[in-house]
Amino acid sequence: MCTTARSLQMDLFKWIFGLLIVLVIYTCLYLTYCGKHEMMGSEMTDRFKLLNCMKLHQKFSNITSANSIDMMNVIGNLSAFMSCLHVTNRTQKELHRLRLRFCCNGTDLLYLTKKNTAVNQSIAYETSNRVYKVGAALHKMLPEDFPWSRRGHLGRCAVVGNGGILKNSSCGREIDSADFIIRFNLAPINDSDVGVKTDLVTINPSQLSADYRNMAENPDPLVRRVSVYGNASLMIPAFAYTHCTAVSVKTLQVLQPIRPQQPVVFFSPYYLKTLDCFWKGLGLKEKRLSTGFMLVNMALELCDDVHLYGFWPFDISLKQQTLQHHYYDNKPPKPFMHAMPEEFVRLLQLHSQGALTLHLQPCL
Structure with a gap:
């Protein structure tokens, strides 16, 4: 058993x-x-x-024209495209650098210096045939030369537009990690969305006329406004139109004795004219290039890598949400002045070619 x-x-x-x-x-x-x-x-x-x-x-x-863009149809595809791996193209970067240096030479002519401007030289305005004669007093206040002439290329550059797409983007830290940072029209800065570091910031003469008309008698408001950018250069298109000159020169006269560490420089109208002709030759038709587009071209010539933030001229986001015009207000642009959608198409083409990187989504 x-x-x-x-x-x-x-x-x-x-x-x-x-x-x-x-x-x-x-x-x-x-x-x-x-x-x-x-x-x-x-x-x-x-x-x-x-x-x-x-x-x-x-x-x-x-895409060759903003007129061919149906935003509601394109937004989904563009969102997917921005999620694709973006590969920079060194050949395209060097090609655009050489073309811009040959046509416009921002390396030596972006703004007026003692080196590229002589006493008693007659400067032709960007938008008219009138000229301005550079006196000895103004010439003495011009910078000696460009800082990047000694530095070579500017490394990784962040060009920060003012588009509403930057609001709640959390791109501040990423922007501040760049070697050279460009901002526009005394735009507000903050840690979270746009960063605080600045190397070059533009000023529109209309801002100076509207907000700081008494700067000679009371410079404090203007001094407080520009000091938030540290020692960043302040660039003004003093010779775009004849009415821009007096207030621009006054700004230089007021700020230089008080903040000598923060240069005030004037766009060269010759550079802006040649840049305008360059893009008109490529089919970009508008009354005047936007300041943002101008300095994207400067960055393409002078920087090793160009990253664009806040360049989005539409009132709807990639998530089909309504956007305000700027990240800091909803003031619309002047009509019939710039063709920013057309400029955006060219920036999108440059992104597709690998010549620059266009950021249109929130940063991680």
Whole structure:
């Protein structure tokens, strides 16, 4: 009886053990089968994404006019395109650098200096045939030369536009990590969305006339406003229009004795004229280039890598949410002055070519 019971127990144990081995083998085979199919599915997904990115790349490279953009139709595709891996193209960067240096030479002519401007020289205005004669007093206040003539290329540059797309973007830290940071029209700065570091900031003469008309008698408001940018250079288009000159020169006269560490410089109207002719030759038709677009071109010539933030001229985001015009207010632009959607199309083309990086989504 005991022998029979033991024999039955042994047979049962062998049967259970064999069953476990079979289950283990089938489990391994099943997991291997599923893993292979999961891998195949992942590979198929990656290939689909790659093909879609290639199609989108081709699509946005071929857009030639903002008039051809149906925003509601394009937004979904553009959002997907911005999620694609962006690869910079060193050849395209050098090509654009050489073209801009040959046509416009921002390296030596971006703004007036003692080196590129002589006493009693007649400067032709950007937008008219009238001229301004540079006197000895003004010439004495011009900077000696460009700081980047000694530094070479400016490294990684962040050009920060004022578009409403920057509000709640959390891009401040990323922007501040750049080597050289350009801002416009005394735009407010903050840690969270746009950063605080600044190397160059522009001032519109209309801002000076409207907000600081009594600067000679009471310079404190203007001094407080510009001091938030540290020692950043303040760039003014003093010779764009004849009415810009007096207030621009007055600003230089007021600020230089008080803040000598913060240069006030004047756009060269010759540089702006040649840059305007360059882009008109490429089919960009507008009354005058925007300041943002001007300095993107300066960055393409002088920087190793150009990153653009806040360049979005539309009132709806990639998530189809309504945007205010600027990240700090909703004041609309002057009509019939700039063609910013057309400029954006050119920036999108440059992004597609790998010549610069356009940031249109919140930063991580």
